[in-house]
Amino acid sequence: MLWTIQISFTSSGLLPTGKFVGLYQYVELFKQNRWTVAYRNLFLLGGLYTAFSLLFGTLLAVALDQGIRGKSYLQTVFLYPIALSFIVTGLAWHWVLNPTTGLEFFVRGLGFEDFRFNLLTNPQLAIFTLVIAGVWHSSGLMMAIIFAGLQSVDGEIWRASKVDGIPKLTMYRRVVIPMLAPVFITCLVLLAMQVVKSYDLVVAMTGGGPGYSTDVPAKFVVDHLFERANIGRASAASVLMLLTVIVLLGCSTLASKWRGRAQTDERNT
Known part of the structure; x- marks a missing residue:
């Protein structure tokens, strides 16, 4: 996971490189209509x-x-x-x-x-x-x-x-x-x-x-990784998938804790 995050900040193409480009891959990712459609889907x-x-x-x-x-x-x-x-x-x-x-x-x-x-x-x-x-x-x-x-x-x-x-x-x-x-x-x-x-x-x-x-x-990542030879772009998409899952899990955990507290307060009342 850490290696993928690191690669997402580089200009890696067919092979991984150490050339740092900052948020370039993420900016270019959201410029692609295909990624927008995939993320919405x-x-x-x-x-x-x-x-x-x-x-x-x-x-x-x-x-x-x-x-x-x-x-x-x-x-x-x-x-x-x-x-x-x-x-x-x-x-x-x-x-x-x-x-x-x-x-x-x-x-x-x-x-x-x-x-x-x-x-x-x-x-x-x-x-x-x-x-x-x-x-x-x-x-x-x-x-x-x-x-x-x-x-x-x-x-x-x-x-x-x-x-x-x-x-x-x-x-x-x-x-x-x-x-x-x-x-x-x-x-x-x-x-x-x-x-x-x-x-x-x-x-x-x-x-x-x-x-x-x-x-x-997931298909966007696989296509860019193996067919389009763009490891940097694929890694950026993977990191965004990971962040999305973390946010959703965090929200569900908070909702579950809130519900548990509400039920406890109701029983105490």
Whole structure:
């Protein structure tokens, strides 16, 4: 890490050099529209992917907790994507969304010649295909973790709610879900790690395209390091990724401590 930070302040190209250039690499980095798009995609992809994975995972966990019919079958179906890597997930969804082999080709074969499903080829929509694939991949894991948390809730709480006539939805929203705050923090950490490692999914599914509309910082770093032979620029991008992760982790830690203090004050009151 220290070596990478040092290189980011040099003019290193194909090979690392000791020529100090100050913040030149960082200034040039933000002049590149590709980096701006990649950095923005990190938050867009990360925010939507995290939110929808948690949402669907929670809904599935609640359904299982209520003893939905076919519970064992659904657990198997939704847990299956966890066994796949992001590379396999990206390839599978690339085939599904490809106009010549996937859903669009199938619907046209049914006689709907004007049907268009151009998510992969539309620069404004392509990033959302990564969200769809990522949510499909991770919702099952979130379901399993949250369901385990729901199973640990004391049964006396549910019996008391029945005596008081409190609706189940209200119990989940006001009592049970807030009790599982540590579980959700664990889920957020796992999902954040997947966002940082989203390089595999992007390469397999869109290759960063159309153009560089689905580029992410990890792919930007790898391309500049191995294809464009610009170690200095790649190192600067890596350092910014590191700082972003540190800031986000710091914010989440502070939020967790604030919540813990608030709960303690509430109990004392």
